[in-house]
Amino acid sequence: MTDRRRTMIDSLTAWAAAADRYWVEPGGDGTVGWYGTGYDNWGVQTNQKYLGAVGALAALTDDDGLARRALAALRFSVRSHRSGGGTCADGKPWGHTWISPLGIERMMYGIDLLADRVDPELATGLDRLLVSEAEWIRTAFHRDRARGVVGGLWNVSGRNAPESNLWAGALLWRTAQRVADHPQREVWQELARTFMINGVSVPADRSDPTVVDGRPVRERFRGANFFNSYALDHHGYLNVGYMIICVSNAAILHFDLKRRGEPAPEALHRHQADLWRVVRPLIAPDGRLLRIGGDSRVRYAYCQEYLLPSLCYAADQLGDPEAIGLLDAQLDLIVREQRGNADGSFYGTRLTELANASPYYVTRLESDRACALGAALVYLDQLEDSGTALRQAQGTVGPWSWIDHDHQAVAVRDEHRLASYSWRAFSRTQGLCVPLADGSLAEWDLNLAPEIRVLGDQGDGPGRLSRTVTRSRVTELDGGFVTSGTVVEGVRLAIPEGWSGSDGARTMIAIAALPDGHTMIGIHRTVTADWWVGIGSVKGLHLNVPNDVLNGSRRRYVHAGGTLELEPGPDERISLGRWVAVDDVLGAVGLWGSGELIMDRSARRRGGPQHSLFVDELCFPHRAGPEQVPPGTVLVEHAFAVLAGCDAATTARFAETNPAGPDDVTGDLAGATVTALDGRRYRLLLNFAGTPVRPDLPAEAVDLTAPAGERSELGPGEAALYRL
Incomplete structure (x- = not known):
């Protein structure tokens, strides 16, 4: 076992123990449970990220206790969905929103590794959940007032939707591959390609004749979400963090399909290399994302976390020889902060006030780091298995400049x-x-x-x-x-x-x-x-x-x-x-x-x-x-x-x-x-x-x-x- 792999497993193991503070088993028998509040929206996604990380850790360490915990979290997620007949801890079912595919995408790497432990009833429920979400995307998808596949350069338009286009497309493609006999399979696949083309989309795509997945880009184009400079006006400001989120969502489906030996649609990778050429110089040698447009959230959390799977993707799909060295540097930051917390949590000291004020939010952040770390651990194993050289070179970005007159x-x-x-x-x-x-x-x-x-x-x-x-x-x-x-x-x-x-x-x-x-x-x-x-x-x-x-x-x-x-x-x-x-x-x-x-x-x-x-x-x-x-x-x-x-x-x-x-x-x-x-x-x-x-x-x-x-x-x- 490499030092890197041991460090990642040890970190996740310590975190999983600390996470017990927020674990709830309503029936007390261990069959159903949730991490965090169990509420709709981010509460559901917090639990899903937890089960992804804990499920992967259980599979990689052959830990039966952690496997049971991950499966209990999965049962809660399946049963509380609109297709499952139950409700969340707040009395409401979850699902059928523009953001509900995100938590599903982030949990699947852990579920796939536990596939042989998922009983038939739970597997059927999971497929039912995926089909239900895919059908809602096909027939009723909307983000606030914007319906279907949309794009808009400015946040104020209500149509700037790069990351949700990517994760909606990914869920459609995943479901089509998993439930291959469904009559809507080919419709899901074509809609998935359209969503993906309009993920990292730029104005020049409107007339681009390049053929991707059998059709010219311009035929699937619905709107630009990025400027031609690859600036992104997400949440109303120049948002480098969400540029990384877009890369990370491509990474998730890329590696999940690769593990199953299935090809990814070309549309998944559309403009990802172009985007990476902009964000790569904004990563410091110590692994920190240098957010030239600022951040509306907790420092060195959320978007910073999902740089980990993005770096794996950059090493594998984009051929970046420095990516793994940057991942190691970011891993050092994570471990350094975690070791300063007496309880093994990721943020126990720095976010004490936030934890007291909002367990809902702090468990979201804790599970983000765990999910991203677990995904990177799994993806690195895949890279090694495929013979990708995990070189650690870093710091060789040459002189670079960038300008965006719109922002x-x-x-x-x-x-x-x-x-x-x-x-x-x-x-x-x-x-x-x-x-x-x-x-x-x-x-x-x-x-x-x-x-x-x-x-x-x-x-x-x-x-x-x-x-x-x-x-x-x-x-x-x-x-x-x-x-x-x-x-x-x-x-x-x-x-x-x-x-x-x-x-x-x-x-x-x-x-x-x-x-x-x-x-x-x-x-x-x-x-x-x-x-x-x-x-x-x-x-x-x-x-x-x-x-x-x-x-x-x-x-x-x-x-x-x-x-x-x-x-x-x-x-x-x-x-x-x-x-x-x-x-x-x-x-x-x-x-x-x-x-x-x-x-x-x-x-x-x-x-x-x-x-x-x-x-x-x-x-x-x-x-x-x-x-x-x-x-x-x-x-x-x-x-x-x-x-x-x-x-x-x-x-x-x-x-x-x-x-x-x-x-x-x-x-x-x-x-x-x-x-x-x-x-x-x-x-x-x-x-x-x-x-x-x-x-x-x-x-x-x-x-x-x-x-x-x-x-x-x-x-x-x-x-x-x-x-x-």
């Missing part, structure tokens, strides 16, 4: 750095400048964008301030990018007892990832509206530094005044002076304005809407409220630099080479001028006026954002980068 998002990856900025992230604006040597330094929420809390902000859904991007622009450079835009802060304001308002402040942002492979520079300017605005707090720069179990709960900060070794601790603000280096891999430097860098620390976890990570926030400036400020108050006005892949000595030298000076503001232009790590001098300019401005620059200055380096006017809110 106003841009990213670049080189040897030391992943730099990105998005104007349609979960927090609306979000930047990353992550050292690839330590992916744990990535935290998305409003990163590299001022956090302006206006009193009475009603938010824009859980964990999100009400903010609106009014204009933005992104431009690629050779080895970097420039982007700028304007954001309205406090769009929806209300105070109990009758007051309401809107548009409390306006933030202008300019960001440049310099072509030196390390440096990002930026300018932030926030000015309040023309009325006396109530301010809760101001955090300029807002560079998030996670400090939790996934990095060993310890960070080392070196600054001009000394060295700090910090574990999660009390609420406090620490002055850092003009520069700071984190763990000798990430530096931050204040170039002008805003005084000194302040570290804001919290005694409670605050990363993400569910507060799932301890995060230190590097601010420039930090302004605590509440206070009421006069009209037109400048809350933030500064320039800064972030250095990825740089130690403390390099950060200190950069600060010395680029000394603090007076505000680099001339008329209506704000600037940031630095000598970068390639020895060249660059100047970023932002026009914060309402009219175009022609910059006054040295004759030798080259505009890196203009064709052939031509210099031109800067429009309102626009930025440009010049090499001096």
Whole structure:
């Protein structure tokens, strides 16, 4: 047995024991039971993911007790389905929804391995369940108001359905193969192909004559779910996580069919290689998914988990020689966190508050990790059995850049750095400048964008301030990018007892990832509206530094005044002076304005809407409220630099080479001028006026954002980068 396989089995074994806390046997005889709440929707799927993982573990370790537990969970799933005559623990049957095939797909790998233990009555019930779901998909499938196979680029259309198209198609194909004598078999298969073609679908498919499974793509095309850049606007933001979910659902059917010796439809793999070319550079060498558009959920959970089966698929179907090395790296993260939990659970320490508040949700997350880990274990066995070389190379992604003008998002990856900025992230604006040597330094929420809390902000859904991007622009450079835009802060304001308002402040942002492979520079300017605005707090720069179990709960900060070794601790603000280096891999430097860098620390976890990570926030400036400020108050006005892949000595030298000076503001232009790590001098300019401005620059200055380096006017809110 390989070390990897032993580690995965040991991890699942420990988790299965910890999961007993949430195991329920209503009859007490062990024949029927469920993991979690047993409720409809995610409660059902939680139990199904549990039975997939536990069933696989039972089969691979020949554990009769675990096998009985998995079969009891399967009986509950079969009997509580609409075809089974029973109900869930909440008194309702489950099934016949757009999402019900997902849990079925995720449980099947475990059931297949236990096939010789499934009694005839249970096998018949399972087939009845599959046929019932397949027939509902054939005759009545809908996702909210969108009926049948649909596609839509934007979430707001109600037709963006890439992942559900894939899992609905997969269930149809699986059922057609399993219940081969059903009169609707061929209809299911053709409908499955149509669903799959419209999984990772792009606008160009509308007229694509390529023949897939016997018909041109254009004949089965129903709508694009991805942009031609393979950006995905799922849940209303640039959602890298759901790009991975789409890969994982192809992986599930791919490996299940391969185990049975059955060919997969060509449509299953449609555009998966194209999608992988985009998401692969967004995986750090330590296995973390770098979510350049942010995340609305618990950090390093759900979508991160399903990277595991996706990596197996990338190794087998897509020929990625680094995929297994990345899987090993992610496995190390999982084991590291699990070993920090006394009970063997996956999230016992980090999500204690969530577990107390919602067993329904925390068991969903626990079962996701177990299901993905169990699937990867099974798929790796299949890869070894088929002779696939499980090489562990990693870190060889060459220089890469990507841009999507629809999402106003841009990213670049080189040897030391992943730099990105998005104007349609979960927090609306979000930047990353992550050292690839330590992916744990990535935290998305409003990163590299001022956090302006206006009193009475009603938010824009859980964990999100009400903010609106009014204009933005992104431009690629050779080895970097420039982007700028304007954001309205406090769009929806209300105070109990009758007051309401809107548009409390306006933030202008300019960001440049310099072509030196390390440096990002930026300018932030926030000015309040023309009325006396109530301010809760101001955090300029807002560079998030996670400090939790996934990095060993310890960070080392070196600054001009000394060295700090910090574990999660009390609420406090620490002055850092003009520069700071984190763990000798990430530096931050204040170039002008805003005084000194302040570290804001919290005694409670605050990363993400569910507060799932301890995060230190590097601010420039930090302004605590509440206070009421006069009209037109400048809350933030500064320039800064972030250095990825740089130690403390390099950060200190950069600060010395680029000394603090007076505000680099001339008329209506704000600037940031630095000598970068390639020895060249660059100047970023932002026009914060309402009219175009022609910059006054040295004759030798080259505009890196203009064709052939031509210099031109800067429009309102626009930025440009010049090499001096």
